[in-house]
Amino acid sequence: MATYFFEDYTIGDEVRYGPIAVDEEEMIAFARQWDPQPFHIDAQAAHQSIYGGIIASGWFTCVLAMRELVANYLSPESSLGSPGLDSLQWLAPVRAGDQLWLHCGVVDVRPSRTKSDRGIIKTKIEMSQEGESPVLSMIATNFVLRRGHSR
Known part of the structure; x- marks a missing residue:
């Protein structure tokens, strides 16, 4: 993966990663460990639920997105963490066997007012199946090291 510094992110830039396979066992x-609701872990209960079968925890969907962001969008050399999300929406159920795509669009870029070694980027992140409406939407804020600076 290439190293991306603050200066490499520009408002309007868009990237897409995938497919990301949703593995039933994972x-x-x-869900058993972190979100043990019946429609996430019990096939019979899930079949009788409004979902008609087992669906992924929304948090699991976020984990899939985060893994892809770390692997492709945020560089280990320059990523300085995040103060959080402006929004997070789970828009549709995710199921085992789904093939998801992650779409990232830079919506804001600004240098830090208090720390000259970094900048702040905001990214609109969506996950969806090919050609379908998003299943996940969020806006993330990240601190990113400026080129020429070290940690």
């Missing part, structure tokens, strides 16, 4: 194991 999905259920995650």
Whole structure:
């Protein structure tokens, strides 16, 4: 992966990553540990739910997005963490076997007012199946090291 510094992010830039396979074993194991609601872990209960079958925890969907962001969008050499999300929406159920795509669009870029070694980027992040409406939407803020600076 190339190293991206603050200066490499420009408002309007868009990138797309995928496909990201939704593995049933991973999905259920995650839910058993972190979100053990019946429609995430129990096939019979899930079948009788409004979802008609097991669906991924929304948090698992976020984990899939984060793994892809770390692998492709945020560089380990320059990523300085995040103060959080402006919004997070789970828009549709995700199921085992789905093939998801991550779309990132830079919506804001500004140098830090208090720390000259970094800048702040805001990214609109969406996950969807090919050609379908998003299943996840969020706006993330990240601190990113400026070129020529070190940690």
